[in-house]
Amino acid sequence: MVRTFTCIMCPRGCSVTAEVSGTEVSSVEGNFCPKGREYVIQELTNPMRNIASSVLVEGGELPLASVRLNRPIPKDRIFDVMAEIRKIRLTAPVSIGQTALENVLGLGSDVIVTKNVREKH
Numbered sequence: 001m002v003r004t005f006t007c008i009m010c011p012r013g014c015s016v017t018a019e020v021s022g023t024e025v026s027s028v029e030g031n032f033c034p035k036g037r038e039y040v041i042q043e044l045t046n047p048m049r050n051i052a053s054s055v056l057v058e059g060g061e062l063p064l065a066s067v068r069l070n071r072p073i074p075k076d077r078i079f080d081v082m083a084e085i086r087k088i089r090l091t092a093p094v095s096i097g098q099t100a101l102e103n104v105l106g107l108g109s110d111v112i113v114t115k116n117v118r119e120k121h
Contacts (some may be wrong), residue, residue, distance in 0.1 A: 060092030
């Protein structure tokens, strides 16, 4: 079976075609760089995703702080991880790089703050 992907590894967005039989990838074409091949193989064997979201900040000048994962997680665990992120409540001040949740669900990825939120005066 032939499957087509749009590579997301760089801004170029190559249209990559892969010949797939079961879980075996027999050919990959259309990728401009080696990352396209790696991306397609990962998508077919173990799709991973990163998450960007926001969490509540109590006592802050802003009600929310943006967060992201520091490593991708298995695609099929996105909703489980988002449920954990929704539980996070931080207290201002909050700083970029601060760990909001370590090793979420034992997946080896931390939830990291990406927005400074000062304390409300």
